[in-house]
Amino acid sequence: MELDDAYSNGAYIDGAEEFPPRWAAKAEAFRVSLGDRAKLDIAYGPGERNKFDLFLPEGKAKGLFVFVHGGYWLLFDKNSWSHLAAGALAKGWAVAMPSYDLCPDVSIADITSQIAAAVTQAAREVEGPISLAGHSAGGHLVARMLDKDLLAPEVGNRLRTAVPISPLSDLRPLMRTSMNEKFKLDEAAAEAESPILMQERYxxxxxxxxxxxxxxxxxxxxxxxADAWSCDQKIDPRKHHFDIIDALSDMDSEMVAILTK
Known part of the structure; x- marks a missing residue:
């Protein structure tokens, strides 16, 4: 369709097919390395994919960092990203990483509600401030978490920082991609799920x-x-859609500094 190429990432990244298995291998090794500080498959809802992993720092956590993965709401689960918790963990923060159901089995609005449930359950597990980051479709989902209609005040008022990474912020163009056969977005649904159109935010x-x-x-x-919300924007030099998230694993990165300050 008209915008298929515009929203194709892998075709423009050298060695794109090597990234997913590398992510999965690093994530598995990281989970093993944590031992009993990795609390796996905590349920936040009734579905098989309605679970998150919680990684605990040594000592009392300074706060909770939640990372939401991408994949166009069509691909992946929590098990490919565990290593990205390393930076925040080293700074003393607990890290939660949820899976969620995928389109076309559910709608994007359903996924948004699931992530709200995941953040809410994770907030019960860890005290203190909450920081959010998500990549691509996950960037959309963490931006949506600032909607005051999604999180109860006792959770929403704990939100300190949100970093949408390469986010999808206006879903209306996706109606002109072949992926919409699975998203099933119409104008009303696309507008309702577009962060740029959100009004009341935490x-x-x-x-x-x-x-x-x-x-x-x-x-x-x-x-x-950035324009709609009048917020800061960082354009990371020499980074593409697949390696932009690497900074999360580095405790000394600017991204981790923002999320854990």
Whole structure:
């Protein structure tokens, strides 16, 4: 369809097919390395995929960091990203990583509700401030968490920082991709799920993050969100859609510093 190429990432990244198995291997090794500080498959809902992993720092946690994975609401689960908890863990934060149901089995709005349930359950497990980050479709989902209609005040008022990474902030263009056969978005649904159109938001500090070498459509999506919310934007030099998340594993990165300050 008209915008299929505009929203295609892998076709423009050298060695794109090597990233998913590498992510999965690093994630598994990281979980093993944590031993009993990795609390796996905590249920937040009734479905098989309605679970999150919780990684605990040594000593009392300073707060809770929740990372939501991407994959166009069509791919992946929590098991490919565990290693990205390393940076926040080293700073003394607990890290939760949820899975969620995928389209077309559920709608994007259903997934948004599931992530709200996951954040709520994780907040029961860990005291203190909450920081959120998500990548691509996950960037959309963490941006949606700032909607005051999604999280109860006792959770929403704990939100300190949100970093949507390469987010999808306006879902209306996706109606002009072949993926919409699975999303089943119409104009009303796309508008309702577009963070740029959100009105009442929790007062978290937001930094929109995107790689300088990403597709123009993702640079646009990041800019649209930064403009709509009048928030900070970081364009990371020499980063593309698949390696933009690497900074989360580095305790000394600027991204981790923002999320754990």
């Amino acid at each position: 007062d978290a500090e937001v930094t929109v993050w995107v790689g300088a070498d990403e597709r123009p459509s993702f640079l646009d999506q990041a800019q649209w969100l």
